Structure formats: C-alpha cells, structure tokens
Amino acid sequence: MLDKITQIFKIRELRDKILFIFGVLIVFRIAANIPLPGVDTEQLRRLFDGNQLLGMLNVFSGGGLTNISIVMLGVGPYITASIIMQLLTMIVPSIEQIYKEEGEAGRQKFNMWTRWLTVPLAIMQTFGLVTLLRSQNVIGTLSPFNLAVLVLIATTGTIFLMWLGELITEKGIGNGVSLIIFAGIVSSLPSSISKLFLTFDSSQFFTYAIIFVVMLITIAGVVLVTEGQRNIAVSYAKRVHGDNTYGGASSHLPLRVNQAGVIPIIFAMSIMLFPGMIATFLMRASNQTVAHIATNVNSLFQNQFFYGSMYFVLIVLFTYFYTAVVFDPVKISENLQKQGGYIPGIRPGKNTADYLYKIMNRITLAGALFLGAIAVLPFIIQGMTNIQTLRIGGTSILIVVSVVIETIKQIEGQLVMRDYEGF
Numbered sequence: 001m002l003d004k005i006t007q008i009f010k011i012r013e014l015r016d017k018i019l020f021i022f023g024v025l026i027v028f029r030i031a032a033n034i035p036l037p038g039v040d041t042e043q044l045r046r047l048f049d050g051n052q053l054l055g056m057l058n059v060f061s062g063g064g065l066t067n068i069s070i071v072m073l074g075v076g077p078y079i080t081a082s083i084i085m086q087l088l089t090m091i092v093p094s095i096e097q098i099y100k101e102e103g104e105a106g107r108q109k110f111n112m113w114t115r116w117l118t119v120p121l122a123i124m125q126t127f128g129l130v131t132l133l134r135s136q137n138v139i140g141t142l143s144p145f146n147l148a149v150l151v152l153i154a155t156t157g158t159i160f161l162m163w164l165g166e167l168i169t170e171k172g173i174g175n176g177v178s179l180i181i182f183a184g185i186v187s188s189l190p191s192s193i194s195k196l197f198l199t200f201d202s203s204q205f206f207t208y209a210i211i212f213v214v215m216l217i218t219i220a221g222v223v224l225v226t227e228g229q230r231n232i233a234v235s236y237a238k239r240v241h242g243d244n245t246y247g248g249a250s251s252h253l254p255l256r257v258n259q260a261g262v263i264p265i266i267f268a269m270s271i272m273l274f275p276g277m278i279a280t281f282l283m284r285a286s287n288q289t290v291a292h293i294a295t296n297v298n299s300l301f302q303n304q305f306f307y308g309s310m311y312f313v314l315i316v317l318f319t320y321f322y323t324a325v326v327f328d329p330v331k332i333s334e335n336l337q338k339q340g341g342y343i344p345g346i347r348p349g350k351n352t353a354d355y356l357y358k359i360m361n362r363i364t365l366a367g368a369l370f371l372g373a374i375a376v377l378p379f380i381i382q383g384m385t386n387i388q389t390l391r392i393g394g395t396s397i398l399i400v401v402s403v404v405i406e407t408i409k410q411i412e413g414q415l416v417m418r419d420y421e422g423f
Helices: 001-008 012-031 041-049 053-061 076-091 092-101 103-135 143-170 176-187 190-198 202-227 261-281 288-302 303-326 328-339 350-385 394-422
Strands: 229-236 239-241 243-246 248-254
Touching: 001 012, 001 394, 012 143, 012 176, 012 394, 053 288, 076 103, 076 143, 076 261, 076 303, 092 103, 103 248, 103 328, 143 176, 176 190, 190 202, 202 350, 202 394, 229 243, 229 303, 229 350, 248 350, 261 303, 261 350, 303 350, 328 350, 350 394
Parallel strands: none
Antiparallel strands: 229 248, 239 243
C-alpha cells in the first residue's frame, strides 16, 4: 500500500490530479461553512434533531444545510435532474436514441439537458425549503426582494457545486458528485464522534459495542457486494489468415453483482426526501383537509418501520433500473459475435443476449437485496437500542465505502496504464 502511495506521488500528472481534487473539495468545504444571515441556529439544531428527512437532505448538501450555507442544497437538485433524465431514457425512445446511439455528442447533449433541468429544480427546492424553515421560525420574515436574493444565492451555489463536480469527473479519478457527497459525510465524522463521547453512558457499553459491530458488518458487506462478480466463460473461434492462426483462446466476461454501484442509494435517498418535505410544507396550509393529509403523511414518514421498508424497496428497484440502463446484453452479444467469441453451450445472437439477461437478473437480485438489507440494518438496530447520538448510518457508510473503492480502482487503473506505457 505504501509503495502505491509513493508511486502515485512520483507520477507528476497523477499527483497534480489528486492535489487538484483535494483543492476543489477544500473550496467546497469553505463554501459549505459560509452561512446566510438571519438564521436562528438553536432552532435549526432542534429542527434537525427531530427530522430524519432533513438529516438525509443534509447528506446531499455536504453539511451545508446545518448552518444554511450558500450551498445549502448541495448537489441534490442535480441528482434529481439526473434521475428524471434517466427515467426519460426508458420512456421516450428519441431521448434513448440520443443517449445510446449518438456516441459522445449524444451524451454531451444529454448532460447539457440535465444541467438546464437542474436550475428550475434548484429554484423550486430552495423556495420550498425556505418556506419550511420560515414556518419553523428558523428564518425570520423575508421581503420579496430578500427571498428572491436567497433563492438566487442557493441556486447559484448548486450550479457552482455541479461545476466543481464535473471538474473532478474530468480528471478521471472518481465521480465528482459522489466525491462531494463523500466529503460532506466525512466532514461530519469529528462532530458525531465528539457528540458520542460527550453523551457516552457506561451502562450502555454493550449497546454501543453492538452498533460498532454492525458498522463493521456493513462495511464488510459493502466491500463484498461491490467487489463480487460472476465470471461467464467465453471462447473465441480460430481464424486462419495465410500461414498464421488467430483466436482459439478462452477468456471470461465479468458480471458485477452490484453493477449500479452507489447510484441506487443516492437515487433512493433523493426520492425519499420529497414526500416528507412536501408534507411538512403543507402542514400549515389554510385548507384543513390538505393540512390533515399532510400531517398524516409526515407522521407516516417519521414511522421507522414504514421509512425503512420504503427505503429498502426503492434501493432494490433502483438497482434493477440503473443496471438496465448501464448493462445492455444485446450490445454485449453483438460485440462478442463480431469478435468471434461465444459462450460455450449457448448459440450466438439472441440466445446469448437472453442468457446474459437471465444471469444478470439473478445476480442483481442477490446484490440488490443485500444492498437494501445493509442500508436498513442500522435503522433496525437504532429502533432496538433507541440511541440517536450516532448519526453516521448505513446510508452514509454505503456511500463512503463505495466511493472509496471506486476511487481507488480508478487510481490503480491510471497506475497500471502508466506502467504499461513504461513497459
């Protein structure tokens, strides 16, 4: 491990990329600690302590929401826009064609639409969040001009973070949006640990030990699912060209258990935020029927069992959905056939595509169920122990571990590429 770190810093280009990413994350953390004026911090703390949905939203903002910073929305609107655009690729054939068949130009056009969609979503989310905070007396009364300025600042902050995330992604070391969320989670660790020690009760030592063991199991489970893969044997037909014979070798096609990575967790978190936020916003509506329905919805989402069940189901569904987006068995079958490859015992073409689809469905089911179970396990333990101090839950651990693994893989890939060039 030490040799690899030394090797990274010996390669100037790779070292510059890593230092640039660290610099971008430092800029993000500075922005996340620049608060907007007129915020009652004590009332804000009480609001966060009593609302787990706002706690999840704070994960997206990288801690920017806890002090209503200039980047209080984080990359949440951009993630929501990405979800909407990915759904549209499944529904609208013309968008799917642009995304999959027009190559790099099509993907750039798709990304541009996602950026444009982020702007109105950021405006709507800022307005809804400010209205919620005003109803809880976190923010005082605002004039229309001050409200417009606040919405403009928060929206600009989201666009700024989106730009920073794309700068990171362009360096080829990790996903920019995931790394920003990762930085926000990691930055909250010191305060969470200090709060844990300050409120530590020696009579509950066994309970804290159980929580610690569950965290270790969660980390091990995420590594297992992320690294797990099914190898499909592939053979290549012999080809004779003059006096030379090519092909005839055997290889394998790796199918990852969790093809979608950390994206299903982020998607599920994003979807889980909206019903509770909208319900909290409508609880003070003048119409009694609307207020009553909103109160019931808010109470439902505060129910640990319902919340955990919905979270589990959404992770499973989004794992399948995103796998269907990134894994195309028909395309893989066609590429194998063009290269003279085939799966032993399976006819090339449609039969190969059907076989890959069936295998992928089976391993994705196992990966999705395991991923969902790990995500809700801390909720179960929290409900059994009734300890609210440790805020770093299963979702945060999943994101942190998955992002670390993916980033390390990309760094190793860059090292291997440079070793190959040197050889």
